[in-house]
Amino acid sequence: MECLSFDGWLPIRVWPVDGQWRVDWCWFGDTPLHQPFFREAVDDALRLPFNQAFRRQTSLAALTEWQAQSPGIAPSAFILHASRCGSTLLSQMLAQLDDHIVVSEPPPLDALLRGDLPDAERRAAIVGLLSAYGQRRRGVEQRLVVKLDAWNIGEWPLLQTCFPDTPWLFLYRDPLEIAVSHLRRPGMHMVPGMLGDCVLEDGLQFEGREDFIARRLGRLLEAGLLHCRGSGGLAVNYSELPDAMAGRLARFFRLNDVQTQQVFAAAAQHAKQPSQVFVADAEDKRREASALLQARVQTCARAPYEALEKLRGA
Structure with a gap:
């Protein structure tokens, strides 16, 4: 050694x-x-x-x-997500618990x-x-929760072979709201050429930022849907947060009553900027969306989103 x-x-x-x-x-x-x-x-x-x-x-x-x-604690849960959809809120709520290790998007992984x-x-x-x-x-510490980068949904089959018994969820949001967020401040997977090879690549030419973001978002949601159907991922909509942490997500993460109360200490703060108070922005994002963006999202991403919603309802 x-x-x-x-x-x-x-x-x-x-x-x-x-x-x-x-x-x-x-x-x-x-x-x-x-x-x-x-x-x-x-x-x-x-x-x-x-x-x-x-x-x-x-x-x-x-x-x-x-x-x-x-030997360290084996992962107790994985959080996969469509980006800009509350995954950081979820991980920050769990980080309130002393017996939880929460590792959020570690570059080495x-x-x-x-x-x-x-x-x-x-x-x-x-x-x-x-x-x-x-x-x-x-x-x-008793539990380890790992939040992956959004594009790692493409590598989920590999990760699942490493940890076949670890439960996982896929968090997503109305794709128009995600797309507006990336138009405002794009993540690296929404900038042409920045990320490299990943599941979001389709090899086709694109026309403008709206087209590029909508197409990649559609592929991301399609991958999430595919793996939720194929390997038992829990589909979770951003609209359920934070309340679901007192319901089905409390059961998913195996939180007791005291822990369920503790996690809500982070719910009022902005997840990415904890010093700021969270302000809901879904309606603002929808109003901000251009007709072009709405059309591209409708074509590229609406179908997998609706399929995820059907799966969640079932």
Whole structure:
């Protein structure tokens, strides 16, 4: 084993160097991952003088070796989503619970899911990575919830082979509201050429931002529908939040009565900017949508959305 112990350390980056994959580790100690996104927790940790003075890099095999020496909590739930649809709210509500580890869109997981490693090596690395995130760094942790990037719905079959018994949900929203959000401030998967190969690519020419966003959103919803039907994902609409955390989502995440009350401490704040109060914006987004955007969303994304709603109702 390259290092005897990684207590307090978490993997923050995995990448190939001359055909060999490396892992970059950062010391977190017992600090919980309470930020809306994993990358924000990394930014905070890297400001610590210790992490500025000491860095730790290993081969990819160290993930598996550390798992064998110190098995972490296995994932208790996965959150997949269509983007801009309340997944951050959901993860931030769960992050209120002391016995939950919530890892939100960790870049190392995306890198392994979409990397070019041999299948067996990639699966072992993914299991080792999530074992590292599932370490009981404070001693009270009991559950690990992982929120993936939106485009990782394309890699769900791979992740499910690693964790076949872990329940998962797919969160989505009226596609017109999602599309307006990406027109205002596009996510990287809604910018041509930024993300690289993923399930959202259709290989066709596009005409303008409205066309590009609507088509990719349609493919994202189609993938979510396909996998919900095929592998038992729970379809959840943004309109159910946050109230569903006192109902069917409380059952899904196996929350007790006390925990169900605790998670609502985050419901009034803006999920991505916790210092701000949340203000509902669905109607504003619908009014803002141009006729062109409405037409493209209707053509590209309305059918899978309605099919998801039918599945949810059933």
